[in-house]
Amino acid sequence: MIDLHTHILPGIDDGPQDWDQSLALARALSDAGVTEVAATSHIKPPIWPNTQEGLAGLRAELATKLEEEEIDLIIHPGGEHWWCGAVLDELAQGLGQPYGQGKAFLVEIQPNDDPPLFEERLYALQRSGYKPVLAHVERYRIFDGRKGRQRLRNLVERGIAAQVNLAILGRGFGWARGGNAKKFLLDGLIAIVCGDCHSAQDVPAAYGKGLEQLRALGGDYAVDRLLRRNPASLLAGKEVDPWAPV
Numbered sequence: 001m002i003d004l005h006t007h008i009l010p011g012i013d014d015g016p017q018d019w020d021q022s023l024a025l026a027r028a029l030s031d032a033g034v035t036e037v038a039a040t041s042h043i044k045p046p047i048w049p050n051t052q053e054g055l056a057g058l059r060a061e062l063a064t065k066l067e068e069e070e071i072d073l074i075i076h077p078g079g080e081h082w083w084c085g086a087v088l089d090e091l092a093q094g095l096g097q098p099y100g101q102g103k104a105f106l107v108e109i110q111p112n113d114d115p116p117l118f119e120e121r122l123y124a125l126q127r128s129g130y131k132p133v134l135a136h137v138e139r140y141r142i143f144d145g146r147k148g149r150q151r152l153r154n155l156v157e158r159g160i161a162a163q164v165n166l167a168i169l170g171r172g173f174g175w176a177r178g179g180n181a182k183k184f185l186l187d188g189l190i191a192i193v194c195g196d197c198h199s200a201q202d203v204p205a206a207y208g209k210g211l212e213q214l215r216a217l218g219g220d221y222a223v224d225r226l227l228r229r230n231p232a233s234l235l236a237g238k239e240v241d242p243w244a245p246v
């Protein structure tokens, strides 16, 4: 499986604080069947002002340590961009940290926010050649309810990709966030699901119960589409094909 949302680099956000924790997370992901990840550390100045250079250095260091420890996990570039003028402007200038081939990038918004010019800015980034991937869309108030779902559908139809967190699926569908995740999936709005793991302790909830629930919803076909094919497409700068039940 390919997980395009992980906080695996140490000491630069709310993920692992040192190399031991970082390697423990890598080992847990690998043991769970994850073969490739994108290291999507937060890019959220001023608290986490991560740069391409800093991230690249840590990715290279991690790759060396993984080899030494004989952990089979490929690390791809990435970053979880915080929705704010400064970060989006830098991204548009080529100073963000997109995935693999440099087209798709992960972006998150404040869960209760309805950002001004949200759609306009997303479409502007698309016109500059980028493909926005919205992180954990089940969390966002703007996508709540029927109107919210329609708003997400409009974005997906315009080529914006949406991501759901695995652990949310494991927590059941009888609450707002779980309910959203399930509806979005069944509506065919979701391109990828990810662990969003910050430590080795996060892995069982994501790749145990969460993955089990995804399989219960859509079988191996959904797992293949959402955790293998679509993530691979985003890394390669290609289009995704959201999973929808047949």
Ligand SMILES: [Fe+2]
Binding pocket: 005, 007, 080, 196
């Ligand atoms: Fe995250």
